[in-house]
Amino acid sequence: xxxxxxxxxxxxxxxxxxxxxxxxxxxxxxxxxxxxxxxxxxxxxxxxxxxxxxxxxxxxxxxxxxxxxxxxxxxxxxxxxxxxxxxxxxxxxxxxxxxxxxxxxxxxxxxxxxxxxxxxxxxxxxxxxxxxxxxxxxxxxxxxxxxxxxxxxxxxxxxxxxxxxxxxxxxxxxxxxxxxxxxxxxxxxxxxxxxxxxxxxxxxxxxxxxxxxxxxxxxxxxxxxxxxxxxxxxxxxxxxxxxxxxxxxxxxxxxxxxxxxxxxxxxxxxxxxxxxxxxxxxxxxxxxxxxxxxxxxxxxxxxxxxxxxxxxxxxxxxxxxxxxxxxxxxxxxxxxxxxxxxxxxxxxxxxxxxxxxxxxxxxxxxxxxxxxxxxxxxxxxxxxxxxxxxxxxxxxxxxxxxxxxxxxxxxxxxxxxxxxxxxxxxxxxxxxxxxxxxxxxxxxxxxxxxxxxxxxxxxxxxxxxxxxxxxxxxxxxxxxxxxxxxxx
Amino acid sequence: xxxxxxxxxxxxxxxxxxxxxxxxxxxxxxxxxxxxxxxxxxxxxxxxxxxxxxxxxxxxxxxxxxxxxxxxxxxxxxxxxxxxxxxxxxxxxxxxxxxxxxxxxxxxxxxxxxxxxxxxxxxxxxxxxxxxxxxxxxxxxxxxxxxxxxxxxxxxxxxxxxxxxxxxxxxxxxxxxxxxxxx
Numbered sequence: 223x224x225x226x227x228x229x230x231x232x233x234x235x236x237x238x239x240x241x242x243x244x245x246x247x248x249x250x251x252x253x254x255x256x257x258x259x260x261x262x263x264x265x266x267x268x269x270x271x272x273x274x275x276x277x278x279x280x281x282x283x284x285x286x287x288x289x290x291x292x293x294x295x296x297x298x299x300x301x302x303x304x305x306x307x308x309x310x311x312x313x314x315x316x317x318x319x320x321x322x323x324x325x326x327x328x329x330x331x332x333x334x335x336x337x338x339x340x341x342x343x344x345x346x347x348x349x350x351x352x353x354x355x356x357x358x359x360x361x362x363x364x365x366x367x368x369x370x371x372x373x374x375x376x377x378x379x380x381x382x383x384x385x386x387x388x389x390x391x392x393x394x395x396x397x398x399x400x401x402x403x404x405x406x407x408x409x410x411x412x413x414x415x416x417x418x419x420x421x422x423x424x425x426x427x428x429x430x431x432x433x434x435x436x437x438x439x440x441x442x443x444x445x446x447x448x449x450x451x452x453x454x455x456x457x458x459x460x461x462x463x464x465x466x467x468x469x470x471x472x473x474x475x476x477x478x479x480x481x482x483x484x485x486x487x488x489x490x491x492x493x494x495x496x497x498x499x500x501x502x503x504x505x506x507x508x509x510x511x512x513x514x515x516x517x518x519x520x521x522x523x524x525x526x527x528x529x530x531x532x533x534x535x536x537x538x539x540x541x542x543x544x545x546x547x548x549x550x551x552x553x554x555x556x557x558x559x560x561x562x563x564x565x566x567x568x569x570x571x572x573x574x575x576x577x578x579x580x581x582x583x584x585x586x587x588x589x590x591x592x593x594x595x596x597x598x599x600x601x602x603x604x605x606x607x608x609x610x611x612x613x614x615x616x617x618x619x620x621x622x623x624x625x626x627x628x629x630x631x632x633x634x635x636x637x638x639x640x641x642x643x644x645x646x647x648x649x650x651x652x653x654x655x656x657x658x659x660x661x662x663x664x665x666x667x668x669x670x671x672x673x674x675x676x677x678x679x680x681x682x683x684x685x686x687x688x689x690x691x692x693x694x695x696x697x698x699x700x701x702x703x704x705x706x707x708x709x710x
Numbered sequence: 711x712x713x714x715x716x717x718x719x720x721x722x723x724x725x726x727x728x729x730x731x732x733x734x735x736x737x738x739x740x741x742x743x744x745x746x747x748x749x750x751x752x753x754x755x756x757x758x759x760x761x762x763x764x765x766x767x768x769x770x771x772x773x774x775x776x777x778x779x780x781x782x783x784x785x786x787x788x789x790x791x792x793x794x795x796x797x798x799x800x801x802x803x804x805x806x807x808x809x810x811x812x813x814x815x816x817x818x819x820x821x822x823x824x825x826x827x828x829x830x831x832x833x834x835x836x837x838x839x840x841x842x843x844x845x846x847x848x849x850x851x852x853x854x855x856x857x858x859x860x861x862x863x864x865x866x867x868x869x870x871x872x873x874x875x876x877x878x879x880x881x882x883x884x885x886x887x888x889x890x891x892x893x
Contacts, residue, residue, distance in 0.1 A: 308796065322748065478740070
């Protein structure tokens with residue numbers, strides 16, 4: 223801003239101009255706009271350059287929907303699943319907002335691939351752009367961590383088991399592995415502290431780092447300038463330039479609208495599902511990560527013993543280092559991809575291998591009949607859970623509904639139900655879990671004696687599902703039957 | 711185009727201050743665009759509590775109607791209240807008085823004294839409700855007889871469904887002469 227005072231004009235023709243003058247005198251908004259919009263783009267605007275700004279838009283969408291989701295979310299293992307199902311089933315637009323957020327992470331991964339692919343193909347990391355590239359590598363790592371930590375938060379079956387597998391990998395790290403795993407999980411096993419830790423990373427630490435590194439990434443980008451088309455000199459551009467505004471701005475804006483519109487369309491037509499609550503006792507569940515981690519998951523299947531350290535930790539670490547060092551290793555200023563067979567070829571080879579592993583993973587799951595049946599069952603369980611009405615959680619300290627004035631035999635039966643761990647498969651109050659069906663309504667099917675006999679010696683169907691004979695005194699068996707018969 | 715190139719060619723590099731402002735502007739503009747595109751669902755999501763209707767299940771079971779048909783004096787019954795707090799339900803217990811039916815209609819009274827909120831007790835010997843705190847007295851139907859209470863005992867809304875007596879438990883403002891429910 224200039225220091226001399228500008229006398230305000232006596233006649234003020236337009237309200238907009240007056241507002242602009244007023245604002246500019248206090249904020250310097252005109253110079254910010256000038257800086258923002260007149261960025262020169264050598265070789266002209268192009269649709270190839272929209273991925274970076276697309277990532278920014280999706281990131282802002284994640285921030286906004288994330289803040290709104292936090293209005294209802296509680297990061298505690300005993301509430302997380304209930305609150306997420308409350309968001310999905312009860313709150314207006316809850317399923318939509320959650321779906322935008324969940325699918326947004328997939329969108330970010332896809333755009334990351336396109337953005338990186340464009341950068342590698344165009345050789346845009348060349349010419350004093352090492353820090354720009356490195357900050358981008360860190361942003362990618364942070365985004366992958368965001369996807370991993372966010373996946374656990376709904377605390378449904380797939381979230382729980384996928385994270386259990388993912389955090390098991392940490393233990394493979396040489397020397398400090400077991401300690402590191404305990405630190406990440408907040409204990410030896412997955413539990414409520416794991417959820418708190420992932421929540422803090424997902425909501426406070428990683429977003430803060432992302433914002434800082436996005437700022438750095440853009441700062442370095444503005445310093446180096448847009449690299450332009452493949453035949454442009456990356457250090458001393460020769461092609462005529464056009465300003466960022468209006469053509470590139472309009473392309474970026476159009477792309478943002480398409481992105482958000484596409485996300486909204488998918489969120490509306492295929493809402494993100496939520497499975498039944500995590501049940502650590504369920505031994506049948508096949509944990510699977512999100513699609514973008516599937517290739518890594520598949521890769522680990524091929525490794526065993528000490529190879530799991532080499533293949534699971536050291537090789538990915540080496541790949542990451544080589545990838546991050548690309549602008550240091552590939553120092554020529556040549557940008558045409560056909561003149562750079564090694565860097566472009568290595569990148570394409572990685573893409574093909576990664577995609578191939580992903581396809582192999584899905585193929586493995588659905589080619590084995592037993593495995594496929596379990597995968598379909600898990601999908602069906604999620605679908606059934608999504609369709610069932612919302613069940614509120616009983617607040618601590620309140621008497622289980624319906625038991626307050628119940629017959630003492632029923633109260634005794636309830637105590638037995640919990641003491642015999644019936645609830646670990648059949649769920650609290652017999653509402654059923656993925657491991658075993660609900661017990662509600664058995665009163666209509668069996669008399670007390672029939673039920674007692676069935677508990678004592680389960681029928682073949684029950685045994686096949688994992689039901690154990692209940693070995694109790696007759697009086698206790700009667701109490702348990704009485705409790706079961708009043709479940710509804 | 712050429713003049714632009716000369717103006718803004720490689721000789722000119724954005725100053726750090728300009729780049730910082732650019733970062734700010736970038737976050738602001740992209741945030742605004744995304745916020746505007748998702749404005750309606752976000753608004754509905756955040757304002758959901760405004761549209762939540764009164765809970766349907768605020769009726770508590772008192773007992774079977776047949777149990778109350780032969781009453782000759784008020785009887786205290788314990789009921790379970792379910793209070794829904796968003797995704798949680800808390801249940802607690804409280805007492806109500808069921809009065810002998812007149813013309814077959816049962817009446818349910820809140821035991822909370824309209825004076826200062828003590829629990830009014832039915833005294834069989836005196837055939838009166840007497841508050842143990844400040845000796846307010848009420849007739850068998852809850853009508854105020856004497857003492858500091860400003861009004862009669864409060865009648866609770868009740869109904870009979872499938873042979874069960876149900877009551878809608880409420881608290882009423884104390885120390886006022888009209889029965890005013892508390893939200």
